[in-house]
Amino acid sequence: MTRFLFPLGIFLVLSVFLAVGLKLDPREVPSPLIDKPAPAFQLVQLQDPGKTLAPGDLKGKVWIFNVWASWCVACLQEHPLLVELSRQNLVPIYGLNYKDGRDNALKWLDRHGNPYTLSAMDADGRVGIDYGVYGVPETYVIDKNGVIRFKQIGPVTQKVLEEKILPLVRQLQG
C-alpha cells in the first residue's frame, strides 16, 4: 500500500513548491551573466546610423547599460529617474534600443528627454538574446573591465537606484 502512495506524496511536495512559487517574483531571477564579461556586439547607433557602438569601446570606464523601447510602457516609469541621473553626470548611460523603429525611437526621446550618451539599435533583439533580456526595461551596471556587475529586470526605482546602483557605481569607480 505505501509504495502506491509515493506518486501522491511527490505531487503534494511539488504543489507546496508551486504554492510558494506563486508568491515569489520570477522577474527577480538574476542573470547568469553577473560577474561575466558583457557579451560583445557591434550595433548601429540610433542617432547616427553611420557609426556603431561596441562594449569594447567603453573599456576603462564604469557605465550603465539600459534596455529600452518606445513601445515599452514600463520604460516611461523609470525614464525620469534616468534623465535625472544623466544630469548629475555621475555615470554614463548607454541605451540598447530593443526591437524598435528608428523614427519612433527618436520621437520618443524628443518627447521624454534623452538620458543616453549613446543608444545602439538592436532592431530584431538578437543582442538582447545574448544578454538574456526577459523583457523591457532592463538595466546593467558594467565595470571598467567590461564585466557585468549588476542586473535589474523591470523598471529601475528610486530605491534600487539609491541603494544598489549608485553605491555600486561609486565603489567600482573607486
Place this chain on the structure above:
Amino acid sequence: MIPELGQFALIIALCIALVQGVLPIVGAARGDVTWMNVARPAAQGQIVFVAIAFGCLAYSFVTNDFSVLNVVNNSNSSLPWYYRFAATWGSHEGSLLLWVLMLTVWMLAVTLFSRHLPLEMVSRILGVMALISVGFLLFMLLTSNPFERLLPAAPDGRDLNPLLQDPGMVIHPPMLYMGYVGFSVAFAFAVAALLGGQLDATWARWSRPWTTMAWVFLTIGIALGSGWAYYELGWGGWWFWDPVENASFMPWLLGTALIHSLAVTEKRGGFKVWTVLLAIVTFSLSLLGTFLVRSGVLTSVHAFATDPARGVFILGFLVVVIGGSLALFAWRAPKVGLGGKFDFLSRESALLANNLLLIVAAASVLLGTLYPLFLDALGLGKISVGPPYFEAVFVPLMAPAIFLMGVGPLAKWKQAELPDLAHRLKWALAVALITALLLPFTMGKWTPMIAFGLLLALWVVISGFVNVWQRVSQLRAANGLGTGAQLRGLPRGYYGMLLAHAGVAVLIAGVTLVKGYEVERDVRMQAGDTVEVGGYTFRLDGLVQVPGPNYEATRGLVSVLKNGKSVRTMFPEKRLYHVQQMPMTEAAIDTGFTRDLYVALGEPVGNNAWVVRIYHKPFVDWIWGGAFLMALGGILAITDRRYRLARQAEQQIPNAAATVTA
C-alpha cells in the same frame, strides 16, 4: 448582445458539465441505468453550448467589436480577417475557451465511438471529463472572462502580437491543445478503470487508439511550433528549451512512454498499475504545463499576463484533479494485481527500460524547468537554467533509448536469448557503425558527435529492415506465400510502429547534420554585393518598400547563384507593424530535401547597406519531416484492423465486450 449570449452559453455549459460530472458517476456506482444514460446526451449538449460561446467570441473578433476588452487587446480593424479569426485564441482567455472546446470535441468523439464499451465505463469516462470541464469553465467565468466588456468602446484595437500573425500560429495552438486535452481521454479511462476495478487487456485495447490519437496531435502541434520559431523568429533556431516548449515536451515524452506501456498491457496483460499511473501522470503534466504558462510562476517569452488569482485557482484545481486521482490510485491500485512474469531479457524488459528512460528524461526536463523556482522557494538564491543543462542531460538519456528501439521490436515477449538477438542484429550494427564512421568524411567534416548521431539514426532504420525481413522469412517458412503477400499481410499497427521509429531516425539525422554542418554568415551588404555560403553565391540586387495590410515592409531581393547560374530569387522582409510599432523579421527560406537556404534581413547600417544573415542549413527539414513521419506512424497504427474487427465482433455478440481478450 452577442458577447452576452456567449457568456450565457458558457454558464449553461457549466451547468450541463456539473450534471454530467455527477449523475453518471454516481449512477455507475449504484448501477442506476437512467442516471448513467445522462452521460452521452449531456456531453453532446455541452459541446453545442461551448461551440456557441466560441462562435460568439470569434464573431466579436471578426466583426471588430471593440466594446469587448479581449478584442481590443488582441485585434485591430486593419488586421486581415483570417488573423482576426485566429486572434480568438491569441489571448489568455480565448486560448482557455479553445481548450474547453477541444475537451468537448474529445467528449463528443467518446460518445460516438464507444458503442462497444460497457455503459458503466462510458458513464465514468464522460463523468471524469465533465469534471475537468467544470474546472476550466469555472476558471474562465471567475478569473478570465473572454467576453468582458469595455465601456465606452475603444475606437480601435491594440492589434494581435505581430509574432502571432502567421499561418503557423493559426493552426499550431489548436493542434497542440488537441494533443494536451486528448490525454484527458486516457486519463478518464484510467480513473474509470480504477473506480470500476476493471483493469485488463480489454481496457488497454480501448485506451490505446485514443492515446495514440492524442499523441499524434501533440507531435504535430510541437513540430508546428518549432517550425514557426524557425522561420518567424529570424535566426534559424528551432528549439529553445523555453519553459513553454518544455511544458508541451514533457507530456509528449510521457505520452510516448504510455503508448509503449499500453502495448505491454494489451498484448501481455503486464504493467497494469504502471500504465494507469502513466496515464494519470501524462495528463497531470498537461495540466501542470497549463499552470506554468498561465500563472506566471516562470518567466518565458510566451508568458501571458500574470495574475495571482489565476495562479491560485489553477493550483487549487491541480491539487484536486491530480491529488484526487493519485489518491484514488493509491487506494485502488493495490487490488489490480500484477501481470505475467517476464525475464530480464525480453521485449517487456526492453519496453520497461524505454519507459524508465523516457520518464527520467521527462523528469529532468521538469527539474530543469522548475529548478529556479525550487531554489527560490527554499531561499537558496536565484538561478536560471539554460539549454546547456538540457542538452547535457537529454542526449545521454535518449541515446540508450534509441539503441533499445532497434533491439526491442526484435526481442521475443516474455523471454529472449542474448546470443539469438546478437546473431540477428550483428549485421545491422556493423553496417550502421561502418556507414556512420565513413559518411561524415564524404560530407567534409568528421566529428564524434556527427558520427554518433548518424549511428543512432542508421541503427534504427537498419534494424527496422532486419525486423521486417525476419518476420517475412519466418512467415514464409510457415505458410509458403510469396514475399509480397507476406508484406501485405502484416498488420498496420506493425507498419505504424516502424514508420514512427523511422521518423525518430529521420529527426535524429536532421538534428545531427544541421548541428554538424550548418554555416551561418552575418554580413554587411549593399546592392550588388555578393557573398559565398555553402557553395552558393548570394547577391543582394536591391531593396524595395512594400506595403502590407497592416504593416510596411522593406523587402530585399537576393539572387542565389550556383556555378554562375541563377538558381532562384529570395525575398527576405523586415516588417514594421503599424499599431504595435514592432519590427518583425520575415526570413526567406528556400526549402530543399538536403538543405535550406535561409536569408534574413538584420538592421540597416546606413548608405543603403544592411546586415544580412545568410545561413546554409543542411537537412534541417528532416527535423520536422521526422516528426510528421512519427505522427503518420501513429495514424497508421490507429487504423489497424484489429480495432475495427474487435468492434464488429462485439456488436454481433452483445455484452461480449467484457469478456473479449486480446
